[in-house]
Each structure stands twice: as C-alpha cells, then as structure tokens.
Amino acid sequence: MTRPQAQNVAPIVDCRADFPALHQDVNGCPLVYLDNAASSQQPSSVIEAVANYHSHDHANVHRGVHTLSERATDAYEGARDKLQSFISASSRSEIVLTSGTTESINLVAQSFCRPKLAAGDKIVITHLEHHSNIVPWQLVCEQTGAELLVAPMNQDGEVDNESLENLLADDVCMLAIAHVSNALGTINPVKEIIAKAHALNIPVLLDGAQGVPHMRIDVQELDCDFYAFSGHKMFGPTGVGVLYGRETLLDAMPPYQGGGDMILEVSFDGTIYNELPYKFEAGTPNISGVIGLGAAIDYLISVGMANIAQHEEQLLEYMTEELKQVEGMRLFGTAKNKASVQSFLVDDIHSHDLGTILDHQGVAIRTGHHCAMPVMKFFGISGTARASLALYNNREDIDRLVEAVDRARALFA
Ligand SMILES: Cc1ncc(COP(=O)(O)O)c(C=O)c1O
Numbered sequence: 001m002t003r004p005q006a007q008n009v010a011p012i013v014d015c016r017a018d019f020p021a022l023h024q025d026v027n028g029c030p031l032v033y034l035d036n037a038a039s040s041q042q043p044s045s046v047i048e049a050v051a052n053y054h055s056h057d058h059a060n061v062h063r064g065v066h067t068l069s070e071r072a073t074d075a076y077e078g079a080r081d082k083l084q085s086f087i088s089a090s091s092r093s094e095i096v097l098t099s100g101t102t103e104s105i106n107l108v109a110q111s112f113c114r115p116k117l118a119a120g121d122k123i124v125i126t127h128l129e130h131h132s133n134i135v136p137w138q139l140v141c142e143q144t145g146a147e148l149l150v151a152p153m154n155q156d157g158e159v160d161n162e163s164l165e166n167l168l169a170d171d172v173c174m175l176a177i178a179h180v181s182n183a184l185g186t187i188n189p190v191k192e193i194i195a196k197a198h199a200l201n202i203p204v205l206l207d208g209a210q211g212v213p214h215m216r217i218d219v220q221e222l223d224c225d226f227y228a229f230s231g232h233k234m235f236g237p238t239g240v241g242v243l244y245g246r247e248t249l250l251d252a253m254p255p256y257q258g259g260g261d262m263i264l265e266v267s268f269d270g271t272i273y274n275e276l277p278y279k280f281e282a283g284t285p286n287i288s289g290v291i292g293l294g295a296a297i298d299y300l301i302s303v304g305m306a307n308i309a310q311h312e313e314q315l316l317e318y319m320t321e322e323l324k325q326v327e328g329m330r331l332f333g334t335a336k337n338k339a340s341v342q343s344f345l346v347d348d349i350h351s352h353d354l355g356t357i358l359d360h361q362g363v364a365i366r367t368g369h370h371c372a373m374p375v376m377k378f379f380g381i382s383g384t385a386r387a388s389l390a391l392y393n394n395r396e397d398i399d400r401l402v403e404a405v406d407r408a409r410a411l412f413a
Helices: 044-057 067-086 101-113 135-144 161-167 190-199 247-252 287-303 305-324 351-360 373-379 395-412
Strands: 095-098 122-126 147-151 172-178 204-207 226-230 241-245 263-267 270-273 329-332 341-346 366-368 384-388
Touching: 044 067, 044 287, 067 095, 067 287, 095 101, 101 135, 101 172, 101 204, 101 226, 101 241, 122 135, 122 161, 135 147, 147 161, 161 190, 172 190, 190 204, 241 247, 287 305, 305 329, 305 341, 305 395, 341 351, 341 395, 351 366, 351 384, 351 395
Parallel strands: 122 147, 122 172, 172 204, 204 226
Antiparallel strands: 095 241, 226 241, 263 270, 329 341, 341 384, 366 384
C-alpha cells in the first residue's frame, strides 16, 4: 500500500548528525532506531566525554591526592551538580548515584521502607508498572508481612484515579508509581496524585525512567519524595542512574550497602557512616558512566527540554495517525496524556515475528512483554510490538516503520 509521505514538515529538533550510531545500514537498509524506551543512542559528546576520561583522567574518585584522581573526582562530582540542577533538587546531597532505576527503587524499598514496615502495612503501586517497580515491593512485603495493593487501569492504559485514591489510607507506607509507562506511554497525573497521598502523609516514589528523557523534571514542583531514573534512557551510558530523595528522608535512612566510601570511620567496635549522599554510595562507582551522564545532561540542555517535548508530541501524533491507517492494526496504550511510545499488534502476527521482519528492513523496535507482564495479561496478550521515539527521530522514520509493517502484513497474507 502506498501512502502520501509527509516529509516536508521541518522538525523542531534536528540533531541526527550528533548520533553516530544512527548513521549505519542494518540488513542492507539505513537504520531506523525506534527502541528508545529500552535504551537510547548516545551523542558524540557523551561518547567523547567517556573516552576522554578513559584516555586521560582515569583514576579512582574521592581517595587520591594525585592529579588524575582529582580530575576524575571533579568530573564525577561535577556531574552530580549538573543532575541536581537538571531536576531542580534543592541540594546535591539529594542526588544519590546508582546503577540505574532498578537499583534506585530497591534502595528505597530496603532502606526506607523495610525498617518501617510491619505485618498489615500496605504499599500501593499501579497495574501499569515495569517489573522494576513491582518486584522490589514484593520482596519487601515478603520480608515484612506487609501487603502490596495494586490500583487498576482502564482499557486506554490509564490508572483509575478514583480506585487509586480509595486505596490510599493511614496504613499505606509508600505509593510507588511510574511517571510514564514504558509499555503504554501513559503519563500519569503524578502531581495531583502526590498531593492526595501527601494529604494522608504517604510518601511517594516516582519511577521516572521514562519521564526524564521526554520532559522537564522539577522534583520540587512535583513534590515527590523519591524520583528514580537511568542514564541509558536519556542518551547517557548504561549502568548508571540516579535516586533523588528528599534530604530529610535520606538522612534518616540506614545505608543500603556497606563498603568503602560510605564511611567516615571504621573500627571493630562500629562504623560511623559518611554524610549524604555518600552514605548510599558504597564501593568504587561507575565513574565513566557518571561522567558520560553529565555530558548527556549538557546535551539535553543544549537541545532544550521544551523543544524535545514539543518535537516528540508532534511525532507521536503523526505516528499514531499513520499506524491507525494500517489495516488490522490494534493499538495498546491510548491514554489522553501520553509520551512518545506506542505499543501495537497487527492482524494475528506474533510480536516477535513482526520485530524480526522489521529488523530485516533496518527498523529496530522492541517486542515482547516489555518487563510489564501484568499489562500484557490485562489485555490478554503475550506481548506487543513497541515503537518508542526520541529527540532524533523524524517523520521519515515513522514512514519507514509503517512501510515495514505493511510489508510484514503482505508477507503473512
Ligand atoms: C518505567 C521503567 N522503570 C524501570 C526500568 C528499569 O530501568 P533500568 O533497567 O535502567 O534499571 C525501565 C526500563 O525499561 C522502565 O522503562
């Protein structure tokens, strides 16, 4: 099927030249990268920052008096400052550097919740969470006898806010909710939800893995207690992420892990822990990853988060409209307020077959359950194909996606 292609609309953001990985052929076709919700590509500035550290400045941080260690420490701590300002945290002590969203959430479950929880206490999550925002809470519930309550969602993939509110009560010790759903793209109305939870003194953790790459985050404006995110979904390296925590809460929490750097003094009689945020950063950290994440923030700021949000909003609208025109198309995730992620199935083609056929045409999408099995169960399916956009995607990418889906349909006809 031939469609008119709307390629003459000037993009708000035009930055493909900055991303070397985008300029390659895959299976004989120019690469179209639409798997950004899983992991995004890195601009040259991030790759160079990491290479520069490895080439010139590699040494351990916080420990050495020599020049290379000082340079490494300055770049590492400089990235923390950038992170603080990027998400508008009130203090650099509130920026705990972790290996990613998963570790950040586990840290809160084990260090903030576990000591407080007793049998009968409740933790509330929602039906659309990533496994990283389900399993850490199941673990802590098993350890303490607390109960995990799940707020339902509707057919559009929106959390049922009334049901969620009904779950919030005095015995709830934590509300943990995705800012943006990775499987469905839903943007939850987190500011309103946080206000309601706080009215009952319930602390709130936002899983921001899919929020930070797409919109400006201001943790003070959101008034969240914890915000977790990963570097590799925001154009930085893998194996690095952040836990933002309100200082008063972090201060009162016991360390998550023991080891070097998280201590002030150790003796066999006992240990005095380091001040924030180092109390939560045991052992040698991912130094190059953190430096790369700092460069990713510089890059995002140079493009402008408002430009990115606007660019992706327009692209999402275009992608949704184009996909809807494909015969046999079923879209999953049709919330009113969405980020640039679209899950779909077409005819009765298995999502993995669809992904493989698209890959043969150079189009990279994600297929399967997207680490959100309860979402798949809700829709009665085993998985979806998911196209997820980033700042470097454009309408041509979407045209290529739709052409590739058409070709898959033709193959299976
Ligand atoms: C919403 C959400 N939360 C958590 C995670 C886990 O992130 P990471 O694997 O970087 O820890 C992901 C990753 O896909 C995600 O999309």
